[in-house]
Amino acid sequence: MLIIRPITAADYPALMLCAEASGHGFTSLPINETILRARINHSQASFNATVTSPGQESYLLVAVDSVSGQMVGTTAIEATVGLDAPFYNYHLSTVTHASRRLGVHNTVKVLTLGSQYTGETELCSLFLLPEWRQGINGRLLSKSRFLFMAEHRQRFAEIAFAEMRGVSDEQGNSPFWQWLKDSFFSIDFTYADYLTGIGRKGFIADLMPKLPIYVNLLSKEAQAVIGQVHVDTRPALQLLEQEGFCCRGYVDIFDAGPSVECDVRNIETVRHSQRCRVNIGEHSSEQYYLVSNCELAGFRAVAAPLLVNSQGQVTMAADVATALNIAIGDEVRLVALS
Template sequence: MLVIRPITESDLPALMQCAEESGHGFTSLPVNEEILSNRIGHSVESFAKAVTKPGPEGYLMVAEDTKTGEIAGTTAIEAAIGLDNPFYTYHLSTVVHSSRRLNVHNVVKILTFGNDYTGVSELCTLFLRPEWRQGLNGRLLSKCRFMMMAEHPERFDTTVIAEMRGVSDEEGHSPFWEWLKEHFFSIDFTLADYLTGIGKKGFIADLMPKLPIYVNLLSPEAQAVIGEVHEKTRPALRLLEKEGFSCRGYVDIFDAGPTVECDARNIESVRHSQRCTVTVGEADNGRDCIISNSSFEHFRAVVGKVVLDEKNATALIDAEMAEALQVNNGDQVRLIAQ
């Protein structure tokens, strides 16, 4: 069984391993021990902090195998992005150039550089190691964040986004970045991605073109990947789309991967999750549910069989699940059937 819990200082080696395995383009997991250590420290402080409205808190969690103690993956939420470090995006929109006198009418796409998502909450750092990519583990790692949002809405913004990794090859070459590099940056995608991941974003403001970019002036290769996702990111995107997330024209400034968003109240798992009272017993005949406790500082989430009585708002779970969730008879949990 995997249990999702807040990260601790002792998880640094495991987080480094996840960073190394995640590959190019995974900006929020740079292979840098100092940066990851600082991020863990910030998360520990954030989980312990009393919060009434979202701020610069970052909540980083890991999925632990309860039998082996191994860390199977990681997932996170940033409460309000762009407050300490700017959060840049491109917005893809349409403009029309026309002349009645000449009977010319051209519709073109443009990319506009900006900070429109400042202050929103962000789903990030979702990575599941290959050995555990089966069953409902991927859903657990993704949906546990929505259970947290449903139970503790005061900690998050009303708008939630997620950046999807864009197209790049195994060597880290991004067709979109190759065009930007040639004309504006003169550094490799992997270096630009790494610098962003460790918070050194000053070069973006220094070198990024401030005026809108006409898409039809980009190389055909760059145009083809705007709004497209990396093949390894497609399962994560499908999960978010089922939750109600969609792209509103915003893409990443480096690889042009789509940014998807949803109103927090309209996220399917937030809307349909329910609070129940726990009973511990035999739950072999139950149905699969993602279930979390009601604590924030000691948040726990698992997936497994639950005998759910929706009318009386009770949930029968077995002793193993109760131990993983750190709950007893009569405690409150939040769950959603799968």
């Protein structure tokens, strides 16, 4: 059984292993001890803070095997972005150039630099070690964030979004960045991505073109990957799309991967989750649920078969209750897994 819980200082070695395994383009897990330890400390402070409206809190969750105790994955929620440093993106839109006198009518796509998601909630750092990417593990890790957000709604903005990793090869070469590099930057994609991951974003404002970029002026290779996701990111994108997330034309400024967004109230797991009171005992139900306790710093979530009745009561096995740190009569939040 995988248990989702807040990260602790003791998880640092495993977090570094995840950062190393995540590969190029995974900006939110830089291979940097100072940054990763700071993320852990900031997360712990956020889980213990009293919050009435979203600020600069960061909630870093980990997936732990209940048998071995091994940490096998991560996921995180940034309560807001762009309040302390600009959060840049490109917006892909269409413009028309026409001349009635000449009878010419051309429609072209442009990329415009902006900071659309300033103040919104970001979902990030979703990563599972390859050997654990089977069954419902990915869904548990992704959807557990939404149970947490549903339970602690005041801690998050009205809109949640996620940046999907764009196309790059095994060496970290991005076709989109290659065009930007040749035209404006003169630094490698992996280095630019690393600088962003450790918070050194000043070079973006210094070197990024301020005026809209006409897409038809890019290389064919760069044009082809705008709005496309890395092969390893497709499962994560599908999970978010099932929750109601969609792309509204915003893409990453480095690899042109799409950003997807959803009103938090309309996220499927948030909409359909419910609170139930706990009974502990044996049952014959084979219906799996994603279930969490209703704690903050003590948050726990698992996926398990449960028996839910129409009176708002749920019966679960003793090992599930133990994993959630709950007792008979406590309340949990749950949602059925299809």
